[in-house]
Every structure is written in structure tokens, then in C-alpha cells.
Amino acid sequence: MSKKEALTRAAAELLWERGYTGTSPAMILERAQAGQGSMYHHFSGKAELAVAAMTRMGDELRTGVEKALTAEGPALARVAAYLDLERAPLAGCRMGRLAQDHDVVADPELRAPAADFFTWLTARLSAVLADGVRTGELRPGVDPDAMASLITATVQGGYVLARVHQDPAEFHRAIDGAKQVLAQLTADADEDRPGHPGHR
Amino acid sequence: MSKKEALTRAAAELLWERGYTGTSPAMILERAQAGQGSMYHHFSGKAELAVAAMTRMGDELRTGVEKALTAEGPALARVAAYLDLERAPLAGCRMGRLAQDHDVVADPELRAPAADFFTWLTARLSAVLADGVRTGELRPGVDPDAMASLITATVQGGYVLARVHQDPAEFHRAIDGAKQVLAQLTADADEDRPGHPGHR
DNA sequence: GTCTATAGTAGGATAGAC
DNA sequence: GTCTATCCTACTATAGAC
Numbered sequence: 441m442s443k444k445e446a447l448t449r450a451a452a453e454l455l456w457e458r459g460y461t462g463t464s465p466a467m468i469l470e471r472a473q474a475g476q477g478s479m480y481h482h483f484s485g486k487a488e489l490a491v492a493a494m495t496r497m498g499d500e501l502r503t504g505v506e507k508a509l510t511a512e513g514p515a516l517a518r519v520a521a522y523l524d525l526e527r528a529p530l531a532g533c534r535m536g537r538l539a540q541d542h543d544v545v546a547d548p549e550l551r552a553p554a555a556d557f558f559t560w561l562t563a564r565l566s567a568v569l570a571d572g573v574r575t576g577e578l579r580p581g582v583d584p585d586a587m588a589s590l591i592t593a594t595v596q597g598g599y600v601l602a603r604v605h606q607d608p609a610e611f612h613r614a615i616d617g618a619k620q621v622l623a624q625l626t627a628d629a630d631e632d633r634p635g636h637p638g639h640r
Numbered sequence: 641m642s643k644k645e646a647l648t649r650a651a652a653e654l655l656w657e658r659g660y661t662g663t664s665p666a667m668i669l670e671r672a673q674a675g676q677g678s679m680y681h682h683f684s685g686k687a688e689l690a691v692a693a694m695t696r697m698g699d700e701l702r703t704g705v706e707k708a709l710t711a712e713g714p715a716l717a718r719v720a721a722y723l724d725l726e727r728a729p730l731a732g733c734r735m736g737r738l739a740q741d742h743d744v745v746a747d748p749e750l751r752a753p754a755a756d757f758f759t760w761l762t763a764r765l766s767a768v769l770a771d772g773v774r775t776g777e778l779r780p781g782v783d784p785d786a787m788a789s790l791i792t793a794t795v796q797g798g799y800v801l802a803r804v805h806q807d808p809a810e811f812h813r814a815i816d817g818a819k820q821v822l823a824q825l826t827a828d829a830d831e832d833r834p835g836h837p838g839h840r
Numbered sequence: 841g842t843c844t845a846t847a848g849t850a851g852g853a854t855a856g857a858c
Numbered sequence: 859g860t861c862t863a864t865c866c867t868a869c870t871a872t873a874g875a876c
Contacts, residue, residue, distance in 0.1 A: 443842070458742045461662045464869055475843045476871080482841085485871070532740060536797075539804035540732060540740040542658045554804050562801075583820060589810070590817025593797025597736075600796040601762075601789065604739035604754045610789070617790025620783060621821040643860070664851055675861045676853085682859085686852070843876075851868070858861075 444482040446472040451493035456534045460490055460541045460550065487550060494553035497534050501557060509564055515572025516622060519565065519591065523618060529602035529611035536596045562588045569625075578625045587625070594618040644682040646672040651693035656734045660690055660741045660750065687750060694753035697734050701757060709764055715772025716822060719765065719791065723818060729802035729811035736796045762788045769825075778825045787825070794818040 441449075450472035454463040465486050469479060483489040508521040535554045544550045565588035572578035598614035623629060641649075650672035654663040665686050669679060683689040708721040735754045744750045765788035772778035798814035823829060 459659075459661065459740070461659065462742050465871085466869070477842045477844080480871070486869095533800075536800045536804070537740045539800055540659070540737045542662050545803055545806065551804065551806070555806075558801060558804050583817070586813060586817035586820055589798075589801065589813040590794060590821065593795075593801055593814035593817070594790060594793045595797065596800040597793025597796035597798075598789075600733075600736045600739055600800075601758060601793055603745055604736070604751065604758050606745065606751070606755075613786060613789040614793035617783070617786035617793070620786055621790065621824065624821065624824050665853085666851070677860045677862080680853070841876105844874095846873075847871085849869080849871105852866090854865075855863085856861100857863095858859100 443472065443474045443478040447474055447479055447482065447489060448492050448496055451489050452497055452534075455490060455493055455497075455538060456531060460538055460544050463490075465489075487547060490544075491549055491553060494535070494538065494550070498553050498557040501535060502560060505561060505564065509568055514577050515568050515575070516577065516626060518568050519622060520619060522565070523591070523595070523615050527599075527611070529599060529608040530606065532599045532603055533596060536599060558592065562592050565591055572625075576627060579627050579629075582625050587622075591618060591622075643672065643674045643678040647674055647679055647682065647689060648692050648696055651689050652697055652734075655690060655693055655697075655738060656731060660738055660744045663690075665689075687747060690744075691749055691753060694735070694738065694750070698753050698757040701735065702760060705761060705764065709768055714777050715768050715775070716777065716826060718768055719822060720819060722765070723791070723795070723815050727799075727811070729799060729808040730806060732799045732803055733796060736799060758792065762792050765791055772825075776827060779827050779829075782825050787822075791818060791822075 447468060450468045451463070454467055454471065457463075458467075463486075465476075465479060468489065469476060472478075479489065483492065504525060505522060508525055509518050511518055511521055535557050538544045539551070539554050539558075544554070562585075566584040569578065569582065569584035569587050573580060573582050573584065594614050594617070598611040601614060602608050602611035604610075647668060650668045651663070654667055654671065657663075658667075663686075665676075665679060668689065669676060672678075679689065683692065704725060705722060708725055709718050711718055711721055735757050738744045739751070739754050739758075744754070762785075766784040769778065769782065769784035769787050773780060773782050773784065794814050794817070798811040801814060802808050802811035804810075
């Protein structure tokens, strides 16, 4: 593995663990087993290395999400598969957490990889939901953009709650809430709607 | 205003703007127009000052939320009032953003004020929703805890999306999504459910 | 390409005068 | 209580050898 590769990997890990402001070049070098020279040869500095790390992160995240969203089955099942993707609630979202960092938001180059990922994610979720509406699986009144935004926000917020309480269950409670309301979007939701005595 | 008061205020502002790791004692002193001595006389250091600032933040936030949740009217309207509270999406949540900071989560003393606030908030929302179920306004199947968690997460996630895109509209889109699904929780949601041709 | 040495600045806390 | 002066460490980047 090239030093450049090792540096990008180490940077990605540390950005996840400590955020951008909380990560120093020295930490990255130590984890990557590299010297100062390697880093400043391949990158102009901390910011450029972080951009490379974030870009890689985005690619990995997209791959994982795409796998869940393109599976066989109804739209709602695919969205549920996305919600059930393996996650580490206590660690937080690799991308989302960086967006809370002042220095990341202040630098357009740093913000871009994160913004691109969330633009893609929300659009992708919206497309799946719109597909569900088109096939009649979901009620015609369902607003794909608003629901996609709600889902994305719930996941991000779930991470926040899990971290603040240091309890993964808080993440799953929020996800459960999302699943419960998603179940109400189906065209035949009346029957199994909680509280409505369905046929049993 | 005492120096202690000025320091707490300045710290609260800077924690909101830059996060815990991104805020230095020097910045706080400059904004508070105080010297090193004042800070180290009243507080043991950066961490203790941050705890004081966060505790104050929590009190302020609770006051604002309580006002929305105790207003007259049905449970759903009160929750909607909470969702419509004035917010600065691009600035992020004063509490939630700090929970993304590695050093805050790592220190129990720092995490406590944030955890306490979210424990209170979720319980408060859950109580309002449970009240709505009790009065028959909301369907019996509504899960107050899960919905409270969903609402809290949506707000926090909305902040993340707004910041990453540097666009307040992203926050409001997520909030709109939450409002749309909340409207489905009422006992008579069938009539005005989008997609169902109500009486018009 | 990769290394170590060096340097200037800022972070965080202490000492001691007033 | 509040101030300034001082200290040590870490952060970020550069220089120059190999």
C-alpha cells in the first residue's frame, strides 16, 4: 500500500473518530506510519488530504446505500433495507458529523464531498419513493422529496441522539419511528394501521 | 455584568459557532473582554466553563420548548408549534452539534448537560403525544416514544442537512416531512389524507 | 518519494502582581 | 477578582538531506 493510500485511509479513520478540527496532521502521520514529507509531497496540507479522505468515504457510502436501494422488492422494502444497513450509531455518520464542524462548513472544498453525498442520497431515496408511487404501491399523495428528506434527517438525527446518550438504542428508536410512519404510506395501510382493528 | 457572566455568555456563543474543540480559551477571553485571570479564577479551565455554558444553554432551550408545548390546543398543534419554533438552521442546534464533538462525548461532565436536555425534550414530546392518544385525538396505535424520538431526530437531522448544503430550505423540507406524517396520526386522518379524495 | 530537523504560531494552564 | 507575564506543549508547515 502506497503511503498516499495509507495517509488517505488514516485520515478517513481519524476524521470519523475526531472530526476535522480535532484531527492533526501528526495523528494522521502516526497512524499511517509515514513522515511529514510523504504527506506534504502528496497533498498541499491537512485540508487537501481531508478532501481526498472524504471523497473516498463518499464513494464507499454510496456503494453501500446503492446495494440496499437496488435490491429486489417493493419500494418500501428497499427503503427499509437502507434504514437497516449496518451502522455504528455511537461513532456517528462519517459524513454527517463532519458537516457539523465549523472549519468544514467554512471551506467550500471541504464541504463539497459531504454536500455531494447528501444530494445524491436524498435524490436516490426520493426516486425509489417516486417509483413506489408510480407503481401504486404507495399512496398518490406521498411527497417523495419530503419523505426522502425526512428519512435522511431521521438517520442523521438518530446518530446525534445515540451519541449524546451514548446508547445505540436511541438510534434504533428513531429508526423505528421512521419505519412506523413509512408503513402508513402504502396504499393499503388502512388494514394494518395500528389502532385500526384490522381483520384478524 | 460580572466577568463570570460575560465569560459564560461568550463561551456559549463560541461553542455554538465553533464547537468545543474549535473554541480556545483565548477566543472566549477576547469576546468576554476578560483576562486569563478571570477565567481561571471562576473556572478550573476550558471544560468547566463549557459545562457552565452548556447548562445555561439547556435552561434557555427548555424554556423556549416548554412555551410551545404548553400552549392551548390539541397535542398535534403543540408539537407543530415546537417544530415551528424559530431556529437558525445554518447555525445548527446549540446542543446537538456539541454532541458530535469527540471531546464532549468523551468527557461525562461535558456530555451530561446535553444528554439531560435531550432526555427532557424527548420525554416532554412523548408526554404530549401520549396525552393526544389519551384524549382520542390521536389513534390508539400511535407509539409516543417512537414518535417523540422521530421528531427529535428529524429536527437534529434537519440541521445537519441545512449545514451540509448551506441552505435553510433543507431544514424546512425535513420538518415538512415530519408534519406530513404527523398529520396521519390523528384519529380522523382518513378524510384529509393526501391521495385519498376527501370531501371537496 | 520519503525522511528528519526546524520554525512560527496558537492552545491551555500557571504565577504572581495589583 | 482581575490583570499581565510566562511556560510548555501541540499544531501546521517548510527546508533540505537521502
